[in-house]
Amino acid sequence: GAVVSQHPSRVICKSGTSVKIECRSLDFQATTMFWYRQFPKQSLMLMATSNEGSKATYEQGVEKDKFLINHASLTLSTLTVTSAHPEDSSFYICSARAPGQGAIEQYFGPGTRLTVT
């Protein structure tokens, strides 16, 4: 149980276009999901917290108009990188908080490698 998927696993897009990444909790409902960014050989940096039915909470320094997050259902959160530029190329990872009041575990997706050309 507790599987989180991401789609696509890899995406290449041209500079100036937008790309959407999906994060799904496959066998549980996730009221809270998280989006991370990981540069090569570096750690995970939290970008935003996504709560079902409400606006995402962005970390300091993350452009909310560039990284649009939508959490429209209890099993799906999406991250849209708008007007992508080469510097947005990175590995994006989502996680979903385990169900249940007081739950603290996060289950991670396999990640999406974004390359902007």
Place this chain on the structure above:
Amino acid sequence: AQTVTQSQPEMSVQEAETVTLSCTYDTSENNYYLFWYKQPPSRQMILVIRQEAYKQQNATENRFSVNFQKAAKSFSLKISDSQLGDTAMYFCAFMKHRAAGNKLTFGGGTRVLVKP
């Protein structure tokens, strides 16, 4: 804000030997959680072990154990009987106790290479 520091960028160990990874953190909180995650070459994050700050007993999971020193704000991971499959990046992470959103703060990571 919390910070998590992993001072060893890379470590190597012979198969079947033991390796210890260090992690220190800075917080003014009294109740919190600490985690060790493994990220193998597949990039999938895998929870290795977790520790509740209010528990004095060190957590263990099979070959993985921690040495939690709350006063020193230290949380090291010991991998015993290292296996080739343990080769991965290991991240130490901090979470405030029951904080809204349960955000994780990660350390910079330690790359572990298990040699045959």
